[in-house]
Every structure is written in structure tokens, then in C-alpha cells.
Amino acid sequence: MGQAISAMRESVKEADKIAEEKAKQELDILQKLVDSKLNEFQFEINERFLNPDATSKTQVPGIRALRWERRSLTKISDNPADSISETVDQFFSAGGEKTSNAVKEGFKGVVKTALNVFLGNVEVGEFSEEKFFVYMVHNTIIRVDVKLWRWNFSGEGFSSKYKSVLGYIMCISAVDPSKLHTAEFIYLISEYAGDDEENVNKYIDTMQKMYTAARKMKQNNRITEYAKDD
Known part of the structure; x- marks a missing residue:
């Protein structure tokens, strides 16, 4: 080496x-x-x-x-x-x-x-x-x-x-x-979660919840920042 x-x-x-x-x-x-x-x-x-x-x-x-x-x-x-x-x-x-x-x-x-x-x-x-x-x-x-x-x-x-x-x-x-295009997203999800449809759907649901929570947290932070400015 x-x-x-x-x-x-x-x-x-x-x-x-x-x-x-x-x-x-x-x-x-x-x-x-x-x-x-x-x-x-x-x-x-x-x-x-x-x-x-x-x-x-x-x-x-x-x-x-x-x-x-x-x-x-x-x-x-x-x-x-x-x-x-x-x-x-x-x-x-x-x-x-x-x-x-x-x-x-x-x-x-x-x-x-x-x-x-x-x-x-x-x-x-x-x-x-x-x-x-x-x-x-x-x-x-x-x-x-x-x-x-x-x-x-x-x-x-x-x-x-x-x-x-x-x-x-x-x-x-x-x-x-x-x-990502839908086909690209499905490919990556399947590569990570496997090709089983049930596992893929569960993983997509989990990711959707995570991203929704992250977006809500980001929005709440913005609201807090605006309130401080007022």
C-alpha cells in the first residue's frame, strides 16, 4: 500500500x-x-x-x-x-x-x-x-x-x-x-431496501415521515426567527 x-x-x-x-x-x-x-x-x-x-x-x-x-x-x-x-x-x-x-x-x-x-x-x-x-x-x-x-x-x-x-x-x-425522477428514486430505494414490494413501500413511508418532520422543524425555526425579529 x-x-x-x-x-x-x-x-x-x-x-x-x-x-x-x-x-x-x-x-x-x-x-x-x-x-x-x-x-x-x-x-x-x-x-x-x-x-x-x-x-x-x-x-x-x-x-x-x-x-x-x-x-x-x-x-x-x-x-x-x-x-x-x-x-x-x-x-x-x-x-x-x-x-x-x-x-x-x-x-x-x-x-x-x-x-x-x-x-x-x-x-x-x-x-x-x-x-x-x-x-x-x-x-x-x-x-x-x-x-x-x-x-x-x-x-x-x-x-x-x-x-x-x-x-x-x-x-x-x-x-x-x-x-430525482420517479424511476431514479425507486431504483435507489430498491437498492437499499431490497426488491420486495412490501419492504420498499414501508421504507418509502418511513422516508416520507422523516422528510415531513424535517420540513416542519425547518418551518417552525423560520417562524421562531420571524417572531424574534418582531
Whole structure:
């Protein structure tokens, strides 16, 4: 598995101080390269939040970012997808064990399968990939954006010590159910609750009650705010 660039820099210990400084400088350059690319990716994702009408013409739009995760790795092994799995675990850890491990594991499988070709690429050069996934988690429709950048060095390339660098950013956002077409909504509900009609109907009823309660709470808060202004 790859090691975080920052952690690797901290662990650099060379007998020759000049060699140690050179190794740290190489890692600093790699970190700046990855940060620059991930900043660009984050800007692009934020632009989608700022232009939901345009986004909704081609994709299911998220409302706004609920959580971000950025990673930068070097010395990538044959299984960089393990890092993606760790990030997904962190994303969904807030709900505890009953956050539906089946959903989480299923989601990880979908992500790893979708990114398998990119993550397994050992061809020399610079590569990027972008994917988004829409899922049901915590009784909420969410969108997860994943954008990755990778640079595989040649044998005599950037560094004789570090062979490749991988940076990726993940963003989780909630989706407004009203933005979904009926067929899309049914697909997501069935994926979460199963294909049994009774279970699907029960789950839809539960979600309707939850959203109704949330809307009522929001309306009550607005009324309270207006009363304070008076």
C-alpha cells in the first residue's frame, strides 16, 4: 500500500545528511504537485454545487459538501485501492456499526471496481480519473464524488527513490429527493431496501415521515426567527 507523503517525509532518515535533505525536498515537490491538482479538483466540485441547474441536466446534483477527504500517497504498491476503502470506512463511520455494513461494503466494491483500471495502471506518465456515485446512506440519498490524479515515473524520471505518486479527493453531499425522477428514486430505494414490494413501500413511508418532520422543524425555526425579529 502507498504511504502518505507527509508521514513518509517524517520517517526519512539517511546516514548522509545531504541525501536526507534531497529525499525530503523530493517529497516536498511531490506534495506541492498533488496539492495543486487536488485544489483544482476541489474547485471543480464546488463549481457544480454553485451551478446545480446546469449539473442536473447531465447528473444527479449534490446540494453542497458535507465532508471532504484528501489523500496523497507515494511508493504505490499493487493495491492502492485499499486506501480508497479506508476513506470510505471513515466517511461512513459516524453512524456506528448499524450504518448498514452491507451498504458500505457494497459501495466500496462498486468504487474499487469502477477505479480498478486506473488504480492498477503502471504505464509511465500522468493520468487522472473522475467518478461519482449516488447511494442511500443514513436514510438519505447521497452523492460521493471521487477525483484522482496519478503520476508514474520512468526508471530515470523524477526520482530514483519514488516510483509514483497518487492523489485523490472525495466529497460527500446530500441529494435533494425532489431533483430525482420517479424511476431514479425507486431504483435507489430498491437498492437499499431490497426488491420486495412490501419492504420498499414501508421504507418509502418511513422516508416520507422523516422528510415531513424535517420540513416542519425547518418551518417552525423560520417562524421562531420571524417572531424574534418582531
